[in-house]
Amino acid sequence: MGTSNGEVTMPPDSEITSKHTSQSIIASSDSVNPWDTYRKHIAGTLAPITGVSASDIEPKLQWTSTQDKGDLMLAVPALRIKGKKPGELALEWGEKFPNSDLVEKPVVSGTFLQFYFKPMPLMKSVIPEILQEKALYGTNARLGLKDPSNPLAGKQRIIVEFSSPNIAKPFHAGHLRSTIIGGFIANLYEAAGWDVIRMNYLGDWGRQFGLLANAFELFGNEESLEKDPIGHLFDIYVEINKISKPEEDEIKQKKVEFEEAIKAHKETQPLEDEIAALEAKSVNEKARQYFKRLEDGDQAAYATWVRFRDLSITRYKKTYARLNIHYDYYSGESQVEKERMEAAADRLRERGVSKEDKGAVVVDLTEDPKTKRLGKALVKKRDGSSLYLTRDIGEAVKRYDNYHFDKMIYVVASQQDLHLAQLFKILELMGHEQVSQRCQHINFGMVLGMSTRKGTVKFLDDILRDVGEKMHEVMRTNETKYKQVENPEETADILGITAVMVQDMTGKRINNYEFSLERMTSFEGDTGPYLQYAHARLCSITRKAGLSAVDLKSADLTLLTEPHAANLVRALSSWPDVVQNTLKTLEPVTVLSYLFKMTHMLSSSYDVLKVVGSEPEVKKARMALYEAARQVLNNGMRLLGLSPVERM
Numbered sequence: 001m002g003t004s005n006g007e008v009t010m011p012p013d014s015e016i017t018s019k020h021t022s023q024s025i026i027a028s029s030d031s032v033n034p035w036d037t038y039r040k041h042i043a044g045t046l047a048p049i050t051g052v053s054a055s056d057i058e059p060k061l062q063w064t065s066t067q068d069k070g071d072l073m074l075a076v077p078a079l080r081i082k083g084k085k086p087g088e089l090a091l092e093w094g095e096k097f098p099n100s101d102l103v104e105k106p107v108v109s110g111t112f113l114q115f116y117f118k119p120m121p122l123m124k125s126v127i128p129e130i131l132q133e134k135a136l137y138g139t140n141a142r143l144g145l146k147d148p149s150n151p152l153a154g155k156q157r158i159i160v161e162f163s164s165p166n167i168a169k170p171f172h173a174g175h176l177r178s179t180i181i182g183g184f185i186a187n188l189y190e191a192a193g194w195d196v197i198r199m200n201y202l203g204d205w206g207r208q209f210g211l212l213a214n215a216f217e218l219f220g221n222e223e224s225l226e227k228d229p230i231g232h233l234f235d236i237y238v239e240i241n242k243i244s245k246p247e248e249d250e251i252k253q254k255k256v257e258f259e260e261a262i263k264a265h266k267e268t269q270p271l272e273d274e275i276a277a278l279e280a281k282s283v284n285e286k287a288r289q290y291f292k293r294l295e296d297g298d299q300a301a302y303a304t305w306v307r308f309r310d311l312s313i314t315r316y317k318k319t320y321a322r323l324n325i326h327y328d329y330y331s332g333e334s335q336v337e338k339e340r341m342e343a344a345a346d347r348l349r350e351r352g353v354s355k356e357d358k359g360a361v362v363v364d365l366t367e368d369p370k371t372k373r374l375g376k377a378l379v380k381k382r383d384g385s386s387l388y389l390t391r392d393i394g395e396a397v398k399r400y401d402n403y404h405f406d407k408m409i410y411v412v413a414s415q416q417d418l419h420l421a422q423l424f425k426i427l428e429l430m431g432h433e434q435v436s437q438r439c440q441h442i443n444f445g446m447v448l449g450m451s452t453r454k455g456t457v458k459f460l461d462d463i464l465r466d467v468g469e470k471m472h473e474v475m476r477t478n479e480t481k482y483k484q485v486e487n488p489e490e491t492a493d494i495l496g497i498t499a500v501m502v503q504d505m506t507g508k509r510i511n512n513y514e515f516s517l518e519r520m521t522s523f524e525g526d527t528g529p530y531l532q533y534a535h536a537r538l539c540s541i542t543r544k545a546g547l548s549a550v551d552l553k554s555a556d557l558t559l560l561t562e563p564h565a566a567n568l569v570r571a572l573s574s575w576p577d578v579v580q581n582t583l584k585t586l587e588p589v590t591v592l593s594y595l596f597k598m599t600h601m602l603s604s605s606y607d608v609l610k611v612v613g614s615e616p617e618v619k620k621a622r623m624a625l626y627e628a629a630r631q632v633l634n635n636g637m638r639l640l641g642l643s644p645v646e647r648m
Contacts, residue, residue, distance in 0.1 A: 025639070027144065027193040028136035029151070033576035034126055038072065041102050042115055049096045050089075052079050061115075063574075063581075067567055070107065070114030071574070077111055086111035117573070119566035123557045126573045130628040131552060138579045138635050144193030146406070155195040159399060160186045162411035163325070166203030167312045168212055168233040171319075171460040174413045177444050179460075180504045182411035183325045183641045184588045185442065191639060192583055197403060198325075200316075201395070202332035204309050208237070209294065210287030213304050215240035229311035230459065244283040251278050295338075309334075319460050322497060324641045333391060340394030344430075345379060353429045354379050363389075363426055377422040392423050393430070400435045407438050414443040414510060442586055445512040447504075467496035470521045471529070475648075484647070491648055495529050496521070498642050502528030505588035505640065526596045531637065532645050534599040538630035539646040545611050545623045552627055555620040564605040565625055571598045575632050579639070588640060595636045602629055 043057040050057070060078045064070050076086040076093070084092075087110060094108040102121055106113040130137045147153040162182020165175045182198075190196045215236040216225075224232040258271045279285055294301040313330050320326065345361070348354035354363050361380035365371040379389055399408065410420055420441040427436035472492035475482050485491050503520040507513055523529045560569070575594070582590040609622045637644045 025139070025187050025190040026136065027139040027141035027191050028133060029141040029193075032129070033140065033580060034122070034129075034573045035072070035577040038102060038115075038117060041100070042072065042074075045097065045100065046074070046093065049093050050079065050081070052081070063577075064114065067570060069109070071117045071570055072115045074106075074113040074115070075111060076113065117570060119560075119569065120558065122573055123560055123565075123569050126569055127555075127557055127624055127628045128553070130572065130631050131549070131624065134631055135635060135638070137631060138576045138639075139191040139193070140576065140580070141193030143580070143583070144189070144195070155193060156406040157195040157197065157403060158189050159197045159199055159403060159405045159408040160189070160411065161199045161201050161409065162186070163320075164201045164203065164412075165316070166208075167309060168208060168230070168237045169203070171230075174415075174446070176460060176463065176500075177447060177504055178411045178413070179320070179323060179325060180501050180641065181442065181444055181509060181588065182409075183323065184505070184591075184639070185409060185411065185586055187639050187641060188579070188582060188586070191579060194407075197329065197405070198327045199399075200327045200330045200332075202309075202313075202330060202334075204312075204332035205334040207284075207287050207291050209305055209308070210290035211240050211244070211283065212237060212308060213290050213301065214283065214286050216304070225311065228315070229308070230315050231461075233308060233312065234459075240283060244287075247278065247282045248284065251275060251282065254278065305334075319464075322464060322493070323501070324638075324643060331395075336391045336394045336398065340398055341390045344390045344393040344397070347430050348379060348426070351430060353426065358382070363422070363429075365422065365425060371425055374418065374422050374425060377426060388419070389423065389426070392419075393427060393432075396423070396427060396435050396439065397432060400432075400438075405438060407440065409440050409442050411442045411444075414445060417441070417443055442509070444509040448512055448514050449516075463500065464493070464497060467500050467517065467521065468493045469496075470517050471496040471499060474521050474523070474529070481648075486647065491645060494643050494645055495532055495648065498528035498532055500528070501640065501642060502531060502592065505592050508587060508589055526592075528642070531595060531599065531633075531642070532648060534602060535630065535633050535637065535644045536646060536648045538602070538626055538633065541611055541626055542623070542630065545619065547620060547623050551620055552624040555624040556617055557621055557624065559618050559621040560625060562608055564601075564608045565622075568598075568601050568605060568625060568629060571601055572628055572632050575636070591636055591640055595633060595640075598629070599633065602626075 039058050039061050040054070042061060043054040046052070046057050047054040057074070057079070061072045061074055064073050076090045081089060090108045090111055090113055094106045094113055097106050097113075099105070100118075102118060104116045104118060106115050108114075142148055142151075144155050145151055145153065146156050160182055162185070163175055163179040165171045186196050186198050212233060219236040219239045221232065224235075254271060254275045258268055258275065261268045261271055290301060294305055309332075316330075317327075345354070348363065349361075354361050356362075357364075357376075359382035360378060363377040363379060365374040366376060377389055378387055381387065396408070399405065412420060424436045424439050424441075427433075427439070468489075469492075472488065475485070475488060475492055475495075482488060499520040503513070503516070506526065519525075520527060521529060523533055560566070571594075578591060578594045609625070611619055611622050611626065614622060634644050
């Protein structure tokens, strides 16, 4: 942090964190989306029949809701052809559609043309591709190129800011949602070939650090701090607030008496002296003084701050690792230099964007009818102290200067909709269009009814501990299977984390949901444990089959004649298209719904497509299909940030 007297400059992001080096999602530069091939084929075939260009038809070919309605469909009215009724055109085009190697003759349903992919060509292309591409199936590095026609131009860069807890305060439900959703979005862009920077913008600055430092002098314990920094800092923060709250209440009461004395024309000096004395010796005043020392570059105050921050980050990293989350940079409010905030305030004033209003500085967005709904944004309080807005402006511009991003996503709760809309608009009005146009707010609803078994303090570790314990209880109800699990505690932990994450991603982001231990840890219905069970069952079939990768590659896929096999491969072929579509929605539920539909298909196939006990060649073909399904399920779970288990 830049300081007012220039004595101390806080370390830049690169010095306080190291760039993450562990394995991330890698995108394939050779991967093909089978459905793009089919769209091009159908559109190219329809073009001469309809008189509409293939490029206009292709984007109109949409998913169907269920496989019995085809794989792709065309709503004839979407082409906006005049002169004939859409229903008549649908019949005419359906009759004229020629025989094709890839698709059946379209089925006409009212004003829709339904296209069904022929199973065997799909089998022969998709299963070998999945077995070859493995973890890369569904990724596409070309989507992230700056110039798709020139790969040498490099990747587009995106910053995803997510989680962003406040040091010494509980890691609440909003932070949990931001962490899960942000981790998924970062994975998604990585799968699309973007250069992804994962950033955690910590609440690591402000008067609360003055309170913390004083609290540590009174209640701190070195051993507890080293063992559980986040928990211990929170505990002493609670203790110091027990002292400050009565003090603040007393000062507030004296100020009420002071106002009443003025109105009654009574002597006020004794009250003024009493208020001044109370404020001078208060915990909050000591905290303010300490924070002032920190801002002014006091070495001892700075060393304490760095220690609290670094210990907290070390602990956060361990917790995030359990969720398969990593960060490239731990930034924070402390990293926005005072000079940048002052420069932002100056630019707002010089451009006539801000103005004084009753002693405060505001940006009035109500004057323009287009931005009236954004109201007035407070930039500086009457006492001259800057607010989050100038800090956020400074940080956004700093990130653009440092990283030259093509896109930046803030994964923040919907309660901040107005603040971020104001931020983006004000950046634009300041002349920072190159920043504002690249920013996007991904919001989400609330988690209701979340508390831990041992109280209401909602640290992420407490939540994961509770769910892991509950999962362990559920696993113990089947003693036979429980004995077969090599490390039940570790498996219960992974299942518990899966349960939390899947429950969070089950609905659309903006929806609120009820945090339910009972429902999320169930193996019945569309839950995290059910998804893990589906993966473990496929792994079990693989072990029992005893076939090698060479065996599977030589399988005769023409033996897969059953409708169950055809329907399953149709679903597997759509996985790259699901990933591509999710880039538009940025909704985890798009991926999750696909995985549940696919695992339901698998579940109904096991009795029909048996592996063990089948003829050797049939066994190889079916196992190739199941291995392709396991790979897609594995890829989907990892994209969501889950760790697929092989036994449970």
